[in-house]
Amino acid sequence: MSEMSPLTVVPAPTAGVDTRVALSTSLHAAPGVYAVLVGSGMSSAAGIPTGWRVVQDLIRKIALAEGVDPAEVEEHPEQWWASRGRLEPRYDTLMRVLGPTAAIRHALVRRYFDPSPEEGGPIRPTEGHMALARLVASGRIRVVVTTNFDRLIERALEEVGISPQVIATPADVRGMAPLAHARATVLKVNGDYARPGLRNTPEELESYPAALRRLLRQVFDEYGLLVVGWSADYDVALADAVAGARSRRYPTYWTTYGGHIRESAQRLVAQRGAAVIDTAGADEFLADIAERVDNLDRVAARQSRPFPMGMQRHRPELAKPTGWAAIPLLVLRAAATIGPAPSDDLGVLRKADRDRLTAALMSARLTYWLRELSVMPPASALVDHEPAGVTPLGSWDPTPDGYQTTSQATYRLGGDASSGISALVNFGVFGQGDSVLVIVDTGFSLAHFLSLWQAAQILRDALVLVTTTVPDSVREFLPPNAGVLEVEVHLATATNDGNQRSRPNDLGKRIDLEPLGPPTRPTGSSMGFAARISEPLSERAASDLVFEALEYMALDAGFLDPGSGLALVRDGLLPPNPLRKDGQ
Numbered sequence: 001m002s003e004m005s006p007l008t009v010v011p012a013p014t015a016g017v018d019t020r021v022a023l024s025t026s027l028h029a030a031p032g033v034y035a036v037l038v039g040s041g042m043s044s045a046a047g048i049p050t051g052w053r054v055v056q057d058l059i060r061k062i063a064l065a066e067g068v069d070p071a072e073v074e075e076h077p078e079q080w081w082a083s084r085g086r087l088e089p090r091y092d093t094l095m096r097v098l099g100p101t102a103a104i105r106h107a108l109v110r111r112y113f114d115p116s117p118e119e120g121g122p123i124r125p126t127e128g129h130m131a132l133a134r135l136v137a138s139g140r141i142r143v144v145v146t147t148n149f150d151r152l153i154e155r156a157l158e159e160v161g162i163s164p165q166v167i168a169t170p171a172d173v174r175g176m177a178p179l180a181h182a183r184a185t186v187l188k189v190n191g192d193y194a195r196p197g198l199r200n201t202p203e204e205l206e207s208y209p210a211a212l213r214r215l216l217r218q219v220f221d222e223y224g225l226l227v228v229g230w231s232a233d234y235d236v237a238l239a240d241a242v243a244g245a246r247s248r249r250y251p252t253y254w255t256t257y258g259g260h261i262r263e264s265a266q267r268l269v270a271q272r273g274a275a276v277i278d279t280a281g282a283d284e285f286l287a288d289i290a291e292r293v294d295n296l297d298r299v300a301a302r303q304s305r306p307f308p309m310g311m312q313r314h315r316p317e318l319a320k321p322t323g324w325a326a327i328p329l330l331v332l333r334a335a336a337t338i339g340p341a342p343s344d345d346l347g348v349l350r351k352a353d354r355d356r357l358t359a360a361l362m363s364a365r366l367t368y369w370l371r372e373l374s375v376m377p378p379a380s381a382l383v384d385h386e387p388a389g390v391t392p393l394g395s396w397d398p399t400p401d402g403y404q405t406t407s408q409a410t411y412r413l414g415g416d417a418s419s420g421i422s423a424l425v426n427f428g429v430f431g432q433g434d435s436v437l438v439i440v441d442t443g444f445s446l447a448h449f450l451s452l453w454q455a456a457q458i459l460r461d462a463l464v465l466v467t468t469t470v471p472d473s474v475r476e477f478l479p480p481n482a483g484v485l486e487v488e489v490h491l492a493t494a495t496n497d498g499n500q501r502s503r504p505n506d507l508g509k510r511i512d513l514e515p516l517g518p519p520t521r522p523t524g525s526s527m528g529f530a531a532r533i534s535e536p537l538s539e540r541a542a543s544d545l546v547f548e549a550l551e552y553m554a555l556d557a558g559f560l561d562p563g564s565g566l567a568l569v570r571d572g573l574l575p576p577n578p579l580r581k582d583g584q
Contacts, residue, residue: 022251032141034142035142035226036227038145038148044229048112048123059077060073060077068080114194125152128281128284131283133160141226142223145187145219147238165184168191170209173212179219179222217241224253225251251275254275255276255279306545309532311530314437314439322410324422329510332441334440334463334487335440336438337487338436338482339436341478348406349474357470360472366461366464373421377446380445381419382497383503388420397411405428408426417443436482440466452515462489463487466487487533489528492525506522507525514565515562516554520559529552
């Protein structure tokens with residue numbers, strides 16, 4: 001069997017850089033919808049012989065064992081085999097001749113695909129294998145279809161922390177997890193070198209078992225396809241599966257080497273309307289695509305990062321908020337602006353919306369932390385008043401005297417803020433404009449100040465509440481395309497109690513600012529930070545934003561070197577790493 005077939009040179013216009021741009025952009029924008037078909041070109045670059053070359057070498061071994069002159073079988077051992085009137089050389093029958101036991105057969109084949117150190121091994125994944133593994137780890141590639149017997153793809157995936165499900169036999173197909181539920185699937189259509197049932201001869205490659213055909217039909221129908229290092233010459237059943245895909249909901253990209261493409265591949269390219277990309281080899285191509293996707297990720301990360309704003313629109317008012325009998329000694333505020341939300345596109349706040357909102361508030365992490373802190377000794381927010389004793393915070397209830405409408409909801413946790421801890425949530429349309437506002441105010445009138453870490457925790461969980469928890473619970477009220485546009489955090493200590501009586505008060509008395517270093521001037525009564533964001537904040541993203549906000553506010557307040565103290569605060573904010581045994 002010859003490995004040569006007619007070649008076609010791909011015209012230069014179809015092999016331009018623009019096609020690589022289109023592919024990398026598509027991989028970046030639509031993660032998890034592409035499969036890669038990997039042919040022998042990938043393994044050959046690592047020094048592993050193709051399946052046919054293994055068969056040729058096995059024939060040579062048999063011929064030499066029969067006393068044949070090595071010159072007769074050096075170039076085309078399959079011709080010598082046929083001249084003896086023997087049946088088509090099959091991998092499995094040749095192996096049975098050379099290895100009478102399974103252990104001997106495994107040792108024999110292992111030399112080709114997984115040699116020992118004494119035999120020049122181990123064979124390492126190439127740069128192309130590792131680049132492919134990076135694309136899988138990033139979620140861009142979900143399925144890898146390969147004609148190769150070796151395990152270089154699996155090894156590369158394991159090196160980047162991915163344990164794929166490997167399908168190499170019909171039995172594997174029956175027991176596999178659905179493709180959509182597996183982080184990565186490696187489909188070895190011709191088998192695995194260490195397992196029985198390899199397909200290598202023309203007869204074996206003409207058809208697949210029904211279960212494998214159905215699985216390939218699903219892959220080529222439901223996923224985009226990137227072909228790397230596959231000639232399409234000998235894998236007849238695989239070529240039929242590629243050609244038989246009907247829906248083709250995502251594009252096909254086909255790589256060539258040096259502008260050459262075989263006729264069998266040319267037919268599939270034309271049939272699927274594939275975009276052709278010329279390459280200098282799988283290593284060069286996959287490394288380039290992985291780097292392009294990484295660059296797009298970096299750009300997207302920069303664009304999605306909060307962008308600090310000079311203007312703060314929602315500072316805590318000096319007036320007493322509705323629902324509180326006094327202005328707490330310390331107010332921590334988190335606010336989020338959601339839009340676009342023109343009044344004509346808003347829904348109606350119904351009982352079901354309010355039930356979801358109060359249930360979300362009750363289970364919120366912020367509520368948990370406020371309950372934990374509520375055991376701290378209270379102080380009075382009112383001048384010339386004794387603080388009340390510590391009382392349970394209770395539940396989130398409609399704010400007394402709050403303005404409840406079809407577009408506004410206000411809720412309170414705790415008492416009237418005359419002492420101890422209380423919190424207010426205000427959601428809805430306030431004033432003119434095409435946006436919805438969510439504000440969470442947490443009030444602290446305590447005998448002792450909060451640590452900076454405690455304040456950071458409250459702000460973090462309040463940011464999650466205003467950007468994620470509350471909007472998700474009233475999603476039916478908001479327009480479908482509405483998202484979080486801006487956020488603010490504030491630390492405020494009012495110098496009056498809200499009842500026309502003055503009191504001495506500043507941030508340094510209510511929050512321990514010592515970790516920020518020595519101030520260059522009095523801290524004053526408020527600090528604030530505003531930023532544009534493009535998506536709801538996870539706990540980690542909110543932690544990062546609080547750290548950035550505290551650093552900005554500290555520098556703006558005259559603390560010259562707050563970094564070392566804030567680093568400890570940040571370490572305390574970040575969620576525990578489940579991979580660490582100590583939970584840190």
